[in-house]
Amino acid sequence: xxxxxxxxxxxxxxxxxxxxxxxxxxxxxxxxxxxxxxxxxxxxxxxxxxxxxxxxxxxxxxxxxxxxxxxxxxxxxxxxxxxxxxxxxxxxxxxxxxxxxxxxxxxxxxxx
Amino acid sequence: xxxxxxxxxxxxxxxxxxxxxxxxxxxxxxxxxxxxxxxxxxxxxxxxxxxxxxxxxxxxxxxxxxxxxxxxxxxxxxxxxxxxxxxxxxxxxxxxxxxxxxxxxxxxx
Numbered sequence: 001x002x003x004x005x006x007x008x009x010x011x012x013x014x015x016x017x018x019x020x021x022x023x024x025x026x027x028x029x030x031x032x033x034x035x036x037x038x039x040x041x042x043x044x045x046x047x048x049x050x051x052x053x054x055x056x057x058x059x060x061x062x063x064x065x066x067x068x069x070x071x072x073x074x075x076x077x078x079x080x081x082x083x084x085x086x087x088x089x090x091x092x093x094x095x096x097x098x099x100x101x102x103x104x105x106x107x108x109x110x111x112x
Numbered sequence: 113x114x115x116x117x118x119x120x121x122x123x124x125x126x127x128x129x130x131x132x133x134x135x136x137x138x139x140x141x142x143x144x145x146x147x148x149x150x151x152x153x154x155x156x157x158x159x160x161x162x163x164x165x166x167x168x169x170x171x172x173x174x175x176x177x178x179x180x181x182x183x184x185x186x187x188x189x190x191x192x193x194x195x196x197x198x199x200x201x202x203x204x205x206x207x208x209x210x211x212x213x214x215x216x217x218x219x220x221x
Contacts, residue, residue, distance in 0.1 A: 035211075040121065042200060043155070043211040058208065090154060097207045100145060100157035 003027070004104035006091050012110045019078040021107050023091030031097050032074035034058075034066065037088040037106070049074055050097060081111045116203050118212035126220050131191050133215035135184045135201035142204040144177055144184045149214075150197045158186075191219045 007022035025032065031050050035043040035058075045058030047066040055066050063085060067075045074093075078085055088108050092101040116137045125131050135144065143162040147155035159168055161177035161184065168175045174187045184201055198216045202209040 040213060042116075042118075042213040043202075045208060045210075048208065056208075059210075092155075098143065098204055100160065101155075101202075101209070103154040103156070105154050 004091055004093055004102050006089075006104040006107050008107050009105060010108050010110075012112065013078075013081050014112055015082060017078075017081050017111075019081050019109065019111075021076040021078075021089055021091075021109070023074045023076070023093075023104055024072050025074075025093040025102070026072065027093065027095075027102070028071065029093035029095050029102075030071075031094045032068065033092040033094075033101065034064075034074065034076045035090045035092065036060070037090055043090065046076065081109075083111050085109065086111045116201060116210045116212040118199075118201060118215050120215055121213065122216045122218075124218045124220060125191050127193060128190050131188045131195070131217055133186050133199050133201075133217075135186075135203070135212050137182045137203050137205075137210075139205055140181050142181075142206075144181075144204070145202045145209065146175060146184075146186055147200045147202065148197050149200065153197075155200060188217075191217070193219050193221055195219055 004025045033048040034046040037043050044060050049055045049068040065077045088106050090106045091104040094101045145160045146158040149155045165179045166177045172189045176185045198214045200214045201212040
């Protein structure tokens with residue numbers, strides 16, 4: 001079974017802090033994704049990566065950056081957390097960009 | 113920008129009733145996927161439709177992809193309490209998926 005793990009289930013940070021969210025997949029997938037999920041808005045793509053050290057902006061990249069130094073690991077960075085970044089963050093991976101995505105359990109981030 | 117809308121946003125049904133959620137895109141989709149997210153869980157892939165007019169079935173679930181590849185539907189026959197959750201469609205545009213806003217289904221026993 002594909003397994004996607006995320007570093008924390010719950011996280012509370014203060015405004016202005018730098019926040020790191022980590023995601024690891026164990027199926028040698030080429031593609032990895034970061035989404036945020038908010039009520040009524042569905043899942044919105046923040047960034048994705050189709051190869052090591054490659055990244056592409058999604059629909060809402062502002063205020064975020066990513067890092068993919070190894071194939072299995074994709075990190076989301078909030079450079080200076082703000083209260084409007086309070087959300088559920090979901091990581092996903094897929095073998096190819098058109099294939100099914102496997103999601104991690106999510107990190108519920110609260111910025112106070 | 114490109115959008116994928118889903119209706120309804122919420123649906124409460126009595127157990128045994130049918131349920132349908134609709135997905136509409138402002139642009140032509142290369143394919144469409146459907147996911148289910150149980151309460152407190154993460155989205156889990158259900159199915160992918162690729163061809164215009166395609167219909168696929170999984171037990172009580174029937175999925176359709178429109179002729180113009182701009183809309184899709186998921187129909188559940190005789191809902192059960194295990195069907196509770198949020199159903200998302202995701203349409204492939206160029207090389208990325210755009211997720212719909214989701215339909216939250218509650219099933220009353």
